[in-house]
Amino acid sequence: MSPSSASKTPTIQDVARRAGVSAATVSRALSAPEKVSDSTRAKVTEAVEATGYAINQAARSLRMREARTILVAIPNMGNPFYSTIMDSVVREATLRGYGVLVANRVGNDPTQWLRDYFSSNRADGLLLFDASLELGHLPEPPRQKGLLPLVLSCDEIIDGGFNLVMTDNRAGAERATRHLIDQGHTRIGHICGRLVHQFPNERLLGFQDAMRKAGLPIRQDWLFPGDHSMVAGVDAGDRFLALSDRPTALFCANDESMIGFLSRTRAHGIECPRDISLVGFDDINIAENYWPPLTTMRQPRNELGRVATATLIDILEGTAPSGEGLRIVLPSELIVRSSTAPLPATRQAVGL
Amino acid sequence: MSPSSASKTPTIQDVARRAGVSAATVSRALSAPEKVSDSTRAKVTEAVEATGYAINQAARSLRMREARTILVAIPNMGNPFYSTIMDSVVREATLRGYGVLVANRVGNDPTQWLRDYFSSNRADGLLLFDASLELGHLPEPPRQKGLLPLVLSCDEIIDGGFNLVMTDNRAGAERATRHLIDQGHTRIGHICGRLVHQFPNERLLGFQDAMRKAGLPIRQDWLFPGDHSMVAGVDAGDRFLALSDRPTALFCANDESMIGFLSRTRAHGIECPRDISLVGFDDINIAENYWPPLTTMRQPRNELGRVATATLIDILEGTAPSGEGLRIVLPSELIVRSSTAPLPATRQAVGL
DNA sequence: GTGAAAGCGCTAACAC
């Protein structure tokens, strides 16, 4: 395979020598083909193939002061919702010639661990999944050189200055809740997502919107705290079981907490949708094959990942529309399966 | 924040100037503190903090000919099994000072996409999850300079030369099947994992081991083809439903295909474990909260990710035991939940 | 359209 006797990986010099041109010309032929004559380009192309040359990214990064790499920060990689997004992120980034680095928070300085990636020239931009974890700690101003955060897919409310790509959480939550109302339910509760400093997030707001518009009361004891995890759903199930006066339907901030709730309550004889109707959010892979199949708001995860990545790279390359507090909102979609059912007329009559 | 008026990110020269030493000394103080006097070290430390210096990885990589980065190749990132492993991979790598790059296959040359990462000096080593996708295409010899593959968590059978970190798939599969046998089942089938070139994989082998030892027949029409996906499980469900003579229990190559199977067959009135007992493999997060809660072989996913990463880095740094066809096998564990039940005596009596 | 030369920030010989 290796053409020359030297076992080193070929450099641009090797290509240049073989093509009978200078290294500068090879560089140009590769990154700006139009600046080079046809014959030269052909010679270089041949030489590249013959030598098996691949660019040394480290050298390029050093010289160009850019890593051609984006950093993806995920709070909880095990979450199936995020892991699916990752797929489209990596795909889009690869297509555009960017590498994808993954970061976990390690250590206890919430600022430093992200910052280091940039100051050490390892990444040019940041894709932050789920704002709750880090947003408050991000260095100011957020858009300082080399730190271009792009937040996506959070249901928290983000104050300006950050570039966002997200689903229409509030409208989606309202749609989900309305589905319950349309089915005749009036006694409706909510398993909440993460609340930052007790502030309502977008999905809670959407839930409230729907309830208010329908003239339905929002009962505090039917508002279950949560954090998008399955155990939060299990906890909500416990609280539900302890209730003397129970709702007949629940809007869950995401599918995982819904699954936790279902699992716990079913173990205590509560049947869904016979005894309780549930709508979730996300439409994770398993939603369709759970029992019962989950009614849920589908987020366009592939689009989310693709658009966020494309936008970030556009910003990095200076081709983004503006780069100033961009806000791209993608629509969600109600997927009706079997975890919701009309409230039986009998129960409706007696006010249950 | 920025101490000097220049807005550039500080270099090692800035630190040197501030500490009143040479750049070489700063470099030494940082990477080999024992080679430098106490007082110098103190001055350098102070200067680093004052300037907010962070090393430029691109420059370091260029100079050292190593990227301090590992590449993780995952065939299907959406799979909850893999995404959980990723978490421990990133954690361990970060602890050891390595970055984690994620790769997806893009384009159609199965060799090139991985190779490029190394020849371009972007990654020093490879963590290959699931061998089926790429192993046959990996360049030979596999352990050529700069290409140190480490394969983990595949249930395929890998011929030597690769470094493996994996679960005891064969023994685990045998254990799972034995659990079914212990419950009185004799009519047992299997939803297969990926078969490479029709060769039995380790889990199929383990299934066969258990059946053979128990003197039970392995029926071809109860061996359902699969690929670890949920739809494969759904397909298996269809085949099962079409059977005139059905097994009473199934060992599923993984939890996801088990879930697909459950979902499809339940929609047709088959109740688990009343009508069929099922054991899976993996113990994915949702296994506990599925309905019924899944009996399954737990893989030590965190350990898998941690050990694989640690081993890879050990190899890269030359501190691994050998680096020659290493094979680390981690134990799996039977988790009994509710998807399996003893075969009712009545059905047993009539040979069902 | 192409080449020569400089330099990105770092580390490793080699002096002292």
Added chain:
DNA sequence: GTGTTAGCGCTTTCAC
């Protein structure tokens, strides 16, 4: 122990 020097492989003026 510490400084000086060279050079990793690339891109980019600046000449021609």
